[in-house]
Amino acid sequence: MTEMVYGAVPMRTGDAVLPRWWRTIDKWTMSCIFLLFGVGLLLGLAASPPLAERNGLDPFYYVERQIFFGGMAMAVMLVVSMMTPDAVRRWAVVGFLITLVSLLLLPFLGTDFGKGATRWFSFGFASVQPSEFLKPAFVVVCAWMLSAGQEPGGPPGKTLSLCVTILVVALLVLQPDFGQSALIVFAWGVMYFIAGAPILLLMGLAGCAVLFGIGAYSSSEHFARRIDGFLSPEIDPRTQLGYATNAIQEGGFFGVGVGEGQVKWSLPDAHTDFIIAVAAEEYGVVLVSFIILLYSVIVVRSLMRLMKERDPFTRLAGAGLACIFGVQAMINMGVAVRLLPAKGMTLPFVSYGGSSLIAGGLLVGMLLAMTRARPQGEIGDILLRRGR
Amino acid sequence: MIRTPLRPLARILKAREDGEDPGLIERENRRKRRDADRDRKRLRAQGRLLVLGLCFFAAYATIGVRMGILANVEPAEPKVASAGQQIVTQRADITDRNGRILATNLVTRSLYAQPHLMVEPERAARELAALFPDEMDEERLRGWFTGERKFIWLRRQMSPEQMQAVHDIGEPGLLFGPREMRLYPNGPLAAHILGGSRFEKEDVNAAEVIGTAGVEKAFDEYLRDPAQGGAPLALSLDMTVQSAAREVLGGGMRLMNARGAAAVLMDVHTGEVISMLSLPDFDPNDRPRPLASGNDPSESPLFNRAVQGVYELGSVFKIFAVAQAMELGLVNPDTMIDTKGPLVWGRYRIRDFHDYGPTLSVKNVIVESSNIGTAHIAMDIGAERQKDFLASLGFTKPTEIEMVEAPTGKPLLPPKWSEISTMTISYGHGLSASPLHLAAAYSTIVNGGTRVHPTLVKQAGPQNGERIISERTSRASVDMLRAVVTEGTASFGDVVGYEVAGKTGSADKPKPTGGYYKDRVIATFASTFPASDPKYVLIVTLDEGEDTIGSMPRRTAGWTAVPVAAAMIERIAPLLGLRPAVEPSQEAALIPANL
Numbered sequence: 001m002t003e004m005v006y007g008a009v010p011m012r013t014g015d016a017v018l019p020r021w022w023r024t025i026d027k028w029t030m031s032c033i034f035l036l037f038g039v040g041l042l043l044g045l046a047a048s049p050p051l052a053e054r055n056g057l058d059p060f061y062y063v064e065r066q067i068f069f070g071g072m073a074m075a076v077m078l079v080v081s082m083m084t085p086d087a088v089r090r091w092a093v094v095g096f097l098i099t100l101v102s103l104l105l106l107p108f109l110g111t112d113f114g115k116g117a118t119r120w121f122s123f124g125f126a127s128v129q130p131s132e133f134l135k136p137a138f139v140v141v142c143a144w145m146l147s148a149g150q151e152p153g154g155p156p157g158k159t160l161s162l163c164v165t166i167l168v169v170a171l172l173v174l175q176p177d178f179g180q181s182a183l184i185v186f187a188w189g190v191m192y193f194i195a196g197a198p199i200l201l202l203m204g205l206a207g208c209a210v211l212f213g214i215g216a217y218s219s220s221e222h223f224a225r226r227i228d229g230f231l232s233p234e235i236d237p238r239t240q241l242g243y244a245t246n247a248i249q250e251g252g253f254f255g256v257g258v259g260e261g262q263v264k265w266s267l268p269d270a271h272t273d274f275i276i277a278v279a280a281e282e283y284g285v286v287l288v289s290f291i292i293l294l295y296s297v298i299v300v301r302s303l304m305r306l307m308k309e310r311d312p313f314t315r316l317a318g319a320g321l322a323c324i325f326g327v328q329a330m331i332n333m334g335v336a337v338r339l340l341p342a343k344g345m346t347l348p349f350v351s352y353g354g355s356s357l358i359a360g361g362l363l364v365g366m367l368l369a370m371t372r373a374r375p376q377g378e379i380g381d382i383l384l385r386r387g388r
Numbered sequence: 389m390i391r392t393p394l395r396p397l398a399r400i401l402k403a404r405e406d407g408e409d410p411g412l413i414e415r416e417n418r419r420k421r422r423d424a425d426r427d428r429k430r431l432r433a434q435g436r437l438l439v440l441g442l443c444f445f446a447a448y449a450t451i452g453v454r455m456g457i458l459a460n461v462e463p464a465e466p467k468v469a470s471a472g473q474q475i476v477t478q479r480a481d482i483t484d485r486n487g488r489i490l491a492t493n494l495v496t497r498s499l500y501a502q503p504h505l506m507v508e509p510e511r512a513a514r515e516l517a518a519l520f521p522d523e524m525d526e527e528r529l530r531g532w533f534t535g536e537r538k539f540i541w542l543r544r545q546m547s548p549e550q551m552q553a554v555h556d557i558g559e560p561g562l563l564f565g566p567r568e569m570r571l572y573p574n575g576p577l578a579a580h581i582l583g584g585s586r587f588e589k590e591d592v593n594a595a596e597v598i599g600t601a602g603v604e605k606a607f608d609e610y611l612r613d614p615a616q617g618g619a620p621l622a623l624s625l626d627m628t629v630q631s632a633a634r635e636v637l638g639g640g641m642r643l644m645n646a647r648g649a650a651a652v653l654m655d656v657h658t659g660e661v662i663s664m665l666s667l668p669d670f671d672p673n674d675r676p677r678p679l680a681s682g683n684d685p686s687e688s689p690l691f692n693r694a695v696q697g698v699y700e701l702g703s704v705f706k707i708f709a710v711a712q713a714m715e716l717g718l719v720n721p722d723t724m725i726d727t728k729g730p731l732v733w734g735r736y737r738i739r740d741f742h743d744y745g746p747t748l749s750v751k752n753v754i755v756e757s758s759n760i761g762t763a764h765i766a767m768d769i770g771a772e773r774q775k776d777f778l779a780s781l782g783f784t785k786p787t788e789i790e791m792v793e794a795p796t797g798k799p800l801l802p803p804k805w806s807e808i809s810t811m812t813i814s815y816g817h818g819l820s821a822s823p824l825h826l827a828a829a830y831s832t833i834v835n836g837g838t839r840v841h842p843t844l845v846k847q848a849g850p851q852n853g854e855r856i857i858s859e860r861t862s863r864a865s866v867d868m869l870r871a872v873v874t875e876g877t878a879s880f881g882d883v884v885g886y887e888v889a890g891k892t893g894s895a896d897k898p899k900p901t902g903g904y905y906k907d908r909v910i911a912t913f914a915s916t917f918p919a920s921d922p923k924y925v926l927i928v929t930l931d932e933g934e935d936t937i938g939s940m941p942r943r944t945a946g947w948t949a950v951p952v953a954a955a956m957i958e959r960i961a962p963l964l965g966l967r968p969a970v971e972p973s974q975e976a977a978l979i980p981a982n983l
Binding site for chain 2: 150152190193194195196245248249251252253280284285288289292293295296299300303304306307310312315319323326330333334337338339
């Protein structure tokens with residue numbers, strides 16, 4: 001009766017968005033990301049004043065910008081992480097098409113900021129690097145293709161995704177941007193691996209890579225010099241790498257003290273590619289170990305969560321996103337400690353850079369969306385299979 | 389893999405019999421197969437994700453460990469240059485035979501400016517210009533310091549006082565870099581031998597010092613070789629002797645109004661050059677610029693007369709003809725030689741300083757220095773044999789002494805070794821050689837007859853080369869040379885107690901236009917001492933010296949080079965550790981009387 005008089009109590013079908021999000025999100029990973037961003041701000045306070053001074057700006061100009069863009073990145077991350085994998089996929093496909101077109105337009109509308117590679121669109125107050133936004137969208141699109149290819153009667157996903165990869169890499173190499181192309185290839189490789197690449201093929205590819213490396217070493221002088229420089233124990237102390245190594249050594253375990261570091265004055269890329277050297281000098285190995293720990297928690301924990309995931313698309317996309325994020329950090333830090341040959345690559349969330357921050361937020365938001373806890377049909381397995 | 393059939397016939401038939409839809413069975417089997425496939429793929433993906441996760445973990449751990457190791461390493465001293473081509477600043481010292489320093493390094497400071505670090509560029513420019521009024525211009529400095537440049541060299545070297553004065557300006561943009569400079573503490577004493585040095589590659593914190601001349605250049609590689617561990621290079625020179633010789637030679641050159649002078653003192657057994665001088669000389673700490681092209685380089689103080697200067701040395705060559713003739717058995721010291729003059733050969737006439745009568749013994753040909761007699765002996769020897777003999781003494785090639793200038797001291801030989809050349813060369817005309825050549829050849833003649841190669845590097849013991857003449861010939865030659873001093877043209881050279889033996893040579897200087905000057909003479913005294921057991925050869929050469937004490941200027945070597953050489957032997961023989969042999973000669977005189 002009551003219902004007939006006053007109308008039915010509004011019933012919710014399903015859960016409220018925010019509580020469900022909070023229940024299912026990977027809180028460890030998300031905390032690590034917030035911590036990383038905080039560390040990035042802390043290091044920005046140390047590393048960017050010299051740059052600001054050189055450019056005749058307020059000392060903390062870049063820190064303020066970092067806070068502004070970081071706030072946007074966090075917002076983007078939270079919003080994206082609330083989407084379902086299907087929604088992520090839809091938006092990613094749209095985003096992928098947009099970024100692809102903007103990549104195509106780069107040669108005509110882009111600027112190179114005098115660095116010799118046309119990678120940016122300049123919008124007065126900020127500049128955007130489309131390839132940063134392309135990466136997460138690309139991973140999701142490829143994951144979609146590969147997972148669709150696994151369905152009986154599905155499209156030839158592996159071939160399609162390989163074609164997309166080649167197209168994107170070709171566009172990036174034209175800029176030229178070998179670092180991002182390598183990341184793209186790596187992400188595709190990881191997803192192909194998880195989607196079930198034959199072991200023989202993988203071994204064959206590894207063999208080819210080794211052969212190619214040897215061939216490049218013996219034929220290309222430039223390449224050989226880079227590798228020799230990497231392999232030789234002596235290092236030219238006037239290069240960025242030399243300064244970075246020296247900074248790490250100066251810092252020791254507990255650093256020289258906040259604001260006491262010298263390397264930020266001599267390194268042009270102290271706030272981006274070599275921010276880890278600034279961290280090592282001023283705060284010592286303690287902070288660097290903490291940063292490494294944060295990255296490894298994000299990557300390894302995401303991968304572990306994805307192991308339970310039963311939906312092939314979610315699994316592939318999540319793994320690709322986690323790996324592309326992790327390997328970027330790995331390359332950046334590996335270069336600074338001379339485990340890898342020199343290659344410019346930013347440290348996600350820590351290095352300064354507006355568009356890379358927002359793109360990072362996008363990427364991590366997608367990753368969080370993929371690693372959310374979902375019913376995986378385990379109960380059904382138990383009940384149904386046991387029954388038979 | 390055993391696949392379950394989609395339509396197992398037994399079940400289908402049974403279903404048909406029961407009237408059920410057999411399609412259901414197929415559908416169920418399809419679903420099972422798909423589930424199994426999906427499970428297989430999921431398990432594989434799980435395994436691979438685990439592998440990936442482990443890889444990432446391992447990689448991060450490696451980076452962390454590596455970071456820890458790096459941080460644990462003491463920071464290397466900031467190095468100066470790029471890896472691979474570091475500037476080697478260590479240059480070994482050069483010492484004389486007794487270890488006294490001839491060349492060493494001194495750390496001074498260079499001065500450079502970094503305008504972007506400057507606080508008061510205007511004041512810095514003003515005060516710097518006041519400190520170095522000769523070199524720095526205030527206007528120009530101000531332009532530099534307020535301009536765009538980030539780095540400006542101001543001064544290569546500074547004394548400590550100058551550095552303190554610049555430091556007191558108190559300008560942080562004026563900076564000092566260490567700069568090792570080469571120092572020659574003895575000044576001009578061995579200037580020609582040492583040569584000089586300059587900066588090559590320059591850097592803020594170091595500069596490379598390289599040799600530019602002399603021993604410094606000849607041994608440049610050795611001196612800079614880090615493998616030597618900075619061990620000094622010991623030369624054969626004796627600085628005490630060099631110093632005494634320079635004093636005497638300089639005084640003699642002034643007294644005799646000579647344009648230049650050279651002296652070489654050589655150990656006859658080792659070929660070591662104990663002392664070598666060329667005057668006028670220079671200070672290698674402030675090496676003068678070479679003369680502009682067009683001028684005669686031999687007029688420059690940089691010119692080393694003893695090594696680079698090739699002269700017709702005159703009668704000092706006579707002993708070579710006589711020694712060779714004795715060695716060949718053509719003559720002995722008492723053989724009488726035709727000295728009737730003048731000797732006419734084609735359109736040439738060979739004269740003597742005096743008329744010595746129709747004949748002279750070979751010994752007296754040397755003692756009296758008869759051109760005609762020597763020419764006759766040379767004719768007996770013949771052109772081929774003379775040429776070979778002089779070549780074996782080293783007169784046809786530059787000396788191989790360890791100086792970069794050595795190859796420029798190339799002897800001038802007659803284009804065609806004709807008979808008249810044979811005759812003139814026998815008394816030292818028509819063949820030009822350096823005083824160092826002469827010293828080596830005399831050493832060979834007097835040391836018992838073995839070839840001597842001149843060297844500037846300290847030797848461990850006698851360096852006996854191939855035998856050129858027999859010991860008997862050598863002995864006879866020394867006796868004749870001794871007679872020149874006791875009885876002949878070099879009577880001023882008889883230094884009491886040191887038994888000087890030698891031969892004078894006075895050669896008219898050739899005109900650049902051809903022919904010879906009548907009043908310009910290269911006077912040479914080639915001597916050896918002590919005659920009883922020759923240990924040293926001393927060559928003294930004066931360029932256009934003349935003794936103007938008498939009514940007529942006297943230019944022959946007996947009046948100019950010989951007294952200078954005698955004064956020099958008087959000074960240096962005691963320094964060389966030779967005992968004056970005064971007593972033995974008296975005994976020698978007494979012994980025959982007792983018999």
